[in-house]
Amino acid sequence: MILAGYVGSCERAWAPQEDKSGQRRAVSRECCSAVCSPNSWCMFGAMSSEQQPDCLHYPATARNREPILEVLRRVLPATGRVVEVGSGSGEHGVFFAEHLPGIVWAPSDPSLEARRSVDAWAKASGLDNIEPAKALDATWDVWPWEQSGAQDRAREVAAIAAINVIHISPWATCLGLLAGAKRLLKPGGVLFLYGPYRRGGRHTAPSNATFDASLRRRDPTWGVRNLEDVQAAAGEAGFALQKVVEMPANNLSVVFGKTK
Numbered sequence: 001m002i003l004a005g006y007v008g009s010c011e012r013a014w015a016p017q018e019d020k021s022g023q024r025r026a027v028s029r030e031c032c033s034a035v036c037s038p039n040s041w042c043m044f045g046a047m048s049s050e051q052q053p054d055c056l057h058y059p060a061t062a063r064n065r066e067p068i069l070e071v072l073r074r075v076l077p078a079t080g081r082v083v084e085v086g087s088g089s090g091e092h093g094v095f096f097a098e099h100l101p102g103i104v105w106a107p108s109d110p111s112l113e114a115r116r117s118v119d120a121w122a123k124a125s126g127l128d129n130i131e132p133a134k135a136l137d138a139t140w141d142v143w144p145w146e147q148s149g150a151q152d153r154a155r156e157v158a159a160i161a162a163i164n165v166i167h168i169s170p171w172a173t174c175l176g177l178l179a180g181a182k183r184l185l186k187p188g189g190v191l192f193l194y195g196p197y198r199r200g201g202r203h204t205a206p207s208n209a210t211f212d213a214s215l216r217r218r219d220p221t222w223g224v225r226n227l228e229d230v231q232a233a234a235g236e237a238g239f240a241l242q243k244v245v246e247m248p249a250n251n252l253s254v255v256f257g258k259t260k
Contacts, residue, residue, distance in 0.1 A: 054117055054119075055089070055090075055117050055120045055121055055124070056088070056089035056090075056113070056114070056117040057089060058088065058089050058091065061089065061091040061092055061095075062091075063248070063249075064194075064247070064248065064249070064251070065091070065092055065095045065096075067247050067248055067253075068092070068096075068163065068194055068247070068253065069095065069096060069099055069100075071245050071247075071253040071255070072096060072100065072161075072192065073099075073100070075159075075190055075192065075242070075243065075255045076100065076103060076158070076159050076190060076192075077158045077159070077190070078102045079102040079158070080103065080104070080156055080157070080158025080159065081103075081104045081105075081106050081131075081156065081157050081158060081159075082096075082103050082104070082105055082106060082158060082159045082160070083108065083143075083145065083157055083159070083160045083161070084105065084106065084108060084160075084161045084162070084163070085108055085136065085138050085160060085161070085162040085165060085177055085180075086108075086109060086138070086163070086164070086165040086169075087107035087108055087109045087115075087118050088109065088114055088117075088118075088164075089114065089117045089118070089121065090107060090114070090117050090118030090119070090120070090121040090133065091121060092163055093105045093107045093118065093121070093122070093130060094121045094124075094125045094127065094130065097122075097125070097127050097129050097130045098127060101129060103129060103158075104129050104130075104131060105129060105130045105131065106134070106145070106157075107122075107130065107131070107133040107134070108133060108134045108135070108136035108144070109133060109135070109136065110135060110136060110137045112135075114133075115133035115134075115135065118133035119132055119133055137176075138162075138169075138176040138177045139172055139173060139175075139176035140176070140180075143180050143183070143184065145157060145184060146183060146184065156186070157184045157185060158185075158189060158190065159185070159189060159190035159191070159192060160177075160181045160184065160185065160189075160190070160191050160192070161192040161193075161194075162191075162192070162193050162194070163193075163194040163195070164194060164195045165177070165193075165195070166193065166225055166230070167195050167196060167212075167215060167222065167223060167224050167225055168215065168222055169221075169222060170219075170221035170222070171221065171225075174225065174230060174233065175233060177191075178233055178234055178236075178237040178239065179237060181237065181239070181258070182237045182238050182239075182258070185258045186258065187259060187260060188257060188258060189257070189258040190255065190256070190257060190258075191234070191255070191256040191257075191258070192253065192254075192255055192256075193230070193253070193255075193256075194247070194251060194252070194253050194254070195224075195251055196208045196211065196212075196224045196250060196251050196252070197224060197225055197226070197227040197230070197252050197254070198212075198224055198225065198226045198227065199226075199227050199228075200228070201226055201228075203224065204250050204252075205250040207250060208224055208250050212224040227244070227252070227254065234256050238258055238259055238260045239256035239257065239258055239259065240256065240257055240259045241254070241255075241256055242255045242256060242257045243255040
């Protein structure tokens with residue numbers, strides 16, 4: 001089962017719905033400058049005090065969203081549905097939906113708390129290209145978009161994104177993600193992964209090695225994955241590696257395209 005929530009590997013102290021101190025964190029006004037850009041909507045202009053407690057905030061989102069967006073602009077189609085696996089707080093999705101108006105963002109998470117946060121952020125944004133968050137464990141044999149109504153099925157899934165997911169979950173989650181992407185995407189569809197990786201069996205930075213060790217202490221089935229292992233599993237699922245982009249804080253954006 002994938003675990004809800006994510007912060008970039010630069011945080012080096014991940015926990016589901018927790019900040020670095022280990023405390024669950026809802027958005028406060030002090031977070032506004034980190035969350036709302038000058039040219040963007042501000043949640044505090046649109047959200048009531050009753051809604052604020054549902055909005056989780058991960059500080060790393062404000063740091064990595066711009067670099068991720070730049071990659072997404074280059075690899076995503078102009079239109080279509082993008083399914084996000086492991087949406088966590090929902091901050092990434094709102095930011096990407098705002099800056100990619102032709103895309104319909106389809107968030108998901110196994111955590112009810114995370115889904116409430118996703119929907120609260122979406123409501124605060126006022127955007128009409130974010131769907132309600134769906135419950136999803138990537139290891140499920142059938143994903144919600146495969147069993148939805150006619151309207152859902154009619155809107156083609158053009159891409160799937162998983163940001164900071166496969167290292168904070170068992171390897172079975174990665175395999176489930178690839179299996180779900182194989183079922184949902186047509187040839188040419190995009191699978192976008194973001195997070196820290198080993199390359200050639202080695203960590204790309206000492207901080208990633210430290211982070212990996214901390215993950216494995218939390219759960220032996222977690223850990224920074226070998227990019228070559230992910231690429232091999234993706235190949236078996238019908239995906240070809242198209243692009244690897246080095247990102248801030250020793251992360252990678254890894255882009256696969258469905259070939260069959």
